[in-house]
Amino acid sequence: MMTSQSGLFDVAVIGGGVVGCAVARRFALDGARVLLLERASDILSGASKANSALLHTGFDAPPGSLELACMQAGYREYCEIRERMNLPLLETGAMVVAWSEADLARLDSIEAQARANGVDDVRLMEPAEVLAREPHLATSLRGALLVPGEHVIDPWSAPLAYLKQAVAHGAEVLCNAEVLSGRLDAGLWTLETPRGAVRARIVINCAGLFGDEVETRLLGRSDFIIMPRKGQFVVFDKAASALLTTILLPVPNERTKGVVLARTIFGNVLVGPTAEEQLDRTRADVRQEALRDLVAKAVAMVPGLADMPVTAIYAGLRPATEKKEYRVSAKPELRWITIGGIRSTGLTAALGIARHAASLHAGFDDAGFRPVNDPVWPHMPNLAEHGRRDWQADGHGEIVCHCELVTRREIEQALEGPLAAGDVGGLKRRTRAGMGRCQGFYCQARIAALTEGKFAEPLAVEKADD
Amino acid sequence: MTEPFETDxxxxxxxxxxxxxxxxxxxxxxxxxxxxxxxxxxxxxxxHCGHPPFGLREFGRILSGPAYAARLRLEAVRAGVEIRTRTSVTALGPSGRLALTTPDGTAALAAGRVILATGVREMPRSARLITGDRPVGVLSTGTLQHAIYIERQKPFRRPLIVGTELVSLSAVLTCWKAGIRPVAVVEAASRPTARWPMALFPRLLGIPMHYGAELVDIRGRSRVEAATLRLADGTTRDVDCDGILLTGRFVPESALVRLSHLDVDMGSGGPSIDQFGRCSDPAYFAAGNLLRPVETAGWSFREGKRIGGIVADDLDGRLAPAERTIQIARGEGLKLAVPQRIALPSAEPSLGWIQLRAATGGTGVLSIRDGSAILWEKRLSILPERRILVPLAALLKAGERTDTVEIRFTSDKAG
Known part of the structure; x- marks a missing residue:
């Protein structure tokens, strides 16, 4: 990922999460020269690497909030552009399931909020109807609110596609480029990174878990404090997808937000997240007791899951702040836009947030680039289980990852170009290699060989002696 | 899409x-x-098991793993077996119709009979729900051996080894041969799972052994940096290491079966079979470690040979369809029982036994029951993960009048 570092950019986006990728795309399409700076060895390495991969309608978002507006704008734009980018959509719908009298009593107000938020196709369901739709659910359920518009998407191909489109329109991406310091001088920002200094007319802080640190480092103070919230997840074997189609959302209560049980776009079933406040911004460890608890909660909802093996476990940190709302603001005099506190709806809202950022920029005195007339639409490799995969096409070379049927051609393509995978996590997100039930038992040694010399942290440490 | 083809x-x-x-x-x-x-x-x-002993009973000589594998291929070629490599089965359809993918594209295969022999793998970190970070360097023996013997790469230099099954010994040997120096071996039980060499061998190499100890945390930002053990006395200890090698805890590689129309047995994790190795769709049979974790290559070879013979009988019309079945219920104290049902009329050759694994070890009574009636029993001492065989004849004699028998192991301790 080389960049013309001596050059001058219109916009420097700090942070290559889903929000940064969407913002880079928006400004590139609007005609700006964009540079995206990512501290890790690959994009999507922070909060965006671990989420529940849902496309939300915003039915339960705070009425009148920026979050709701961005979610709904993001939802619409995703649906508009996804076919051109070959991005998948699994139209599952969701049910907010009441498991107790107390839950049931709350469904009416959730329905009213959904309608107030413009999500009009929701409706209450009796237990018999819920069980007719999802026959494997525990029969103890008391009712549900159906939200047909909630869907499942690919949480990594989408942001990668956004950034690919940005790159197709001249954006540059610099990984291993944490912003260490910076200064604004005569309307021009100079940002110091381990990969050298870069200059830009505007900085957009999309640094997620480090959003407040970036503000403090560059502006001297931050209007918000990141309070990382850890979420752990368990992914069940693909055979589990025979047990559930509709996303199961919990009825939120005062004490806990509860966990989601949902299909993944890759054909599995996931349960999570936990919500654990912590100070550490980098450590997202999984804990056996929490994972066991998630499995137990999943089994309580869908008893058949008791017989399903666990395929994967993961954890992520959400960039919550001391307040519930998004922390988005513009400081024209500092040539700075802050996009902070996008704690859990970022995947849905990203495209809407990007539009909002562009509208904030319209208030800057030098606003106005020349928008791209005829955008390039990158065609993403399909990783969704329900779509056509590369192994179904001729000439794929060979199957490297047997569990996820990842081909050699897919792996080679993920290691090429300006957005090549920078570490094994990035390769997994781009191809699914090693993400299946054996978790690399069969393919990891082969992938180590195929990726030799390509990753910051190689899979193999050295050659073996004979 | 390549041309559909057929085979017997x-x-x-x-x-x-x-x-x-x-x-x-x-x-x-x-x-x-x-x-x-x-x-x-x-x-x-x-x-990728670069060490002996393989092949003594099959080929009358002691071979290393790769030499044994080469011998298998040679015998197959000599016997006129067609081997299609780089050919993945993507779906099992009713009556022996298989979907495949090859480097040339997808294909369909119609087979008169199918024998599933997809083997076992070790349980990964995820399914073990192990606490900690998820850095590079956490892997299983199979991956290590593939890396060392086929790709000629070392995945770590100083791993912590978890487990003391027979394969753990193989892991220690592989490490030692490649110049990898394990920092310790951890076993949750109070004694090694495998027989004597495992107790002795790492100690001879100067590798610390911790029995009654558990891996309770893995730390490392991008690569494994340290692990925390909880030792038998309840204290915890941090160990510097650059990898975690999770050995054993084999599970059948039954992905295809789980996603197919065939019945899966939750105890073994493999397909449900009768004493002929026949699955719930009589066009399908299964053999080898897919049936249960885990036996040696030699055992799997003999089992495969036997099932091959039975399938030949079936093609000749000499294997009777099941008129009635006796289901074998896995009772208390047992982790698995294979086969899961007995087809009547029975015949020989068959697998010849019911294979069991106990959930925990101990001395006690193994019994076959029809309701409250005890049809067969035997006093014995057993260890976890060790094979227990009950002759099929014991069950056949007893089970003439019943549709379900239960096998259970009542430990003396359980009282």
Whole structure:
């Protein structure tokens, strides 16, 4: 990922999460020269690497909030552009399931909020109807609110596609480029990174878990404090997808937000997240007791899951702040836009947030680039289980990852170009290699060989002696 | 899409069980026997076990794993078995219709009979729900051996080894040979799972052994940096290491079965079979470690050979369809029982036994029951993960009048 570092950019986006990728795309399409700076060895390495991969309608978002507006704008734009980018959509719908009298009593107000938020196709369901739709659910359920518009998407191909489109329109991406310091001088920002200094007319802080640190480092103070919230997840074997189609959302209560049980776009079933406040911004460890608890909660909802093996476990940190709302603001005099506190709806809202950022920029005195007339639409490799995969096409070379049927051609393509995978996590997100039930038992040694010399942290440490 | 093709018997998996079944079929004169192997060469797990002893009973000599795998391939070629490598089965359809993918594209195969012989793998970190970070460097023995013996790369230099099964010994040997120096071996039980060499061997090499100890945390930002152990006395200890090697805890590689129309047995994790190795769809049979974790290559070979012979009988019309079945219920104290049902009328050859594994070890009574009536019992001392065989005859004699028998192990301690 080389960049013309001596050059001058219109916009420097700090942070290559889903929000940064969407913002880079928006400004590139609007005609700006964009540079995206990512501290890790690959994009999507922070909060965006671990989420529940849902496309939300915003039915339960705070009425009148920026979050709701961005979610709904993001939802619409995703649906508009996804076919051109070959991005998948699994139209599952969701049910907010009441498991107790107390839950049931709350469904009416959730329905009213959904309608107030413009999500009009929701409706209450009796237990018999819920069980007719999802026959494997525990029969103890008391009712549900159906939200047909909630869907499942690919949480990594989408942001990668956004950034690919940005790159197709001249954006540059610099990984291993944490912003260490910076200064604004005569309307021009100079940002110091381990990969050298870069200059830009505007900085957009999309640094997620480090959003407040970036503000403090560059502006001297931050209007918000990141309070990382850890979420752990368990992914069940693909055979589990025979047990559930509709996303199961919990009825939120005062004490806990509860966990989601949902299909993944890759054909599995996931349960999570936990919500654990912590100070550490980098450590997202999984804990056996929490994972066991998630499995137990999943089994309580869908008893058949008791017989399903666990395929994967993961954890992520959400960039919550001391307040519930998004922390988005513009400081024209500092040539700075802050996009902070996008704690859990970022995947849905990203495209809407990007539009909002562009509208904030319209208030800057030098606003106005020349928008791209005829955008390039990158065609993403399909990783969704329900779509056509590369192994179904001729000439794929060979199957490297047997569990996820990842081909050699897919792996080679993920290691090429300006957005090549920078570490094994990035390769997994781009191809699914090693993400299946054996978790690399069969393919990891082969992938180590195929990726030799390509990753910051190689899979193999050295050659073996004979 | 390549041309659809047909074969008499398709064998999914070219390891010891699959090749042995293919040899048996060819020796019985079955014309078209096709082994479908997803790797670039057949041979299975022994391909990357770079140490003896393999092959003593099959080939009358002691071979290393790779030499044994080569011998399997040679025998197959000599016997006229067709081996299709880089061929992955993507779906099992009713009546022996298989969907495949090859480097040339997808294909369909119609087989008269299918023998599933996809083997076992070790349980990964995720399914073990192990606490900690998720850095590079956490892997299983199979991956280590593939890295060392096939790709010629070391995945770490100073790993912590978890487990003391027979494969753990193989892991220690592989490490030592490659110049990898394990920092310790951890075992949750108070004694090694495998027999004597495991107790002695690491100690001889100066590797600390911790029994009654558990891995309770893994730390490392990008690569493993340290692990925390909880020792038998309840104290915790941090160990510097650059990898975690999770050995054993084998599970059948039954992905295809789980996603198919065939019945899966939750105890073994493999397909549910009768004493002929026949699955719930009588066009499908299964053999080898797919049936249960875990036996040696030699055992899998003999089992494959036997199932191959039974399938040849079936093709000749000499295997009677099941008129009635006796279900075998896995009672208390037992982790698995294979086969899961007995088809009547029975005949020989069959698998000849019911294979069991106990949930925990101990001394006690193994019994076969029909309701409250005890049909057969035996006093014995057993250890976890060790094979227990009950002769089929014991059950057949007893089970003439019943549809379900229960096998249970009542430990003396449980009272």
């Amino acid at each position: 018997v398709a064998i999914v998996g070219g390891g010891p069980a699959g090749i042995a079944a293919a040899l048996a079929l060819r020796h019985r004169g079955v014309a078209r026997v096709t082994v479908l192997e997803r790797e670039s060469e057949a041979g299975g797990v022994p391909r």
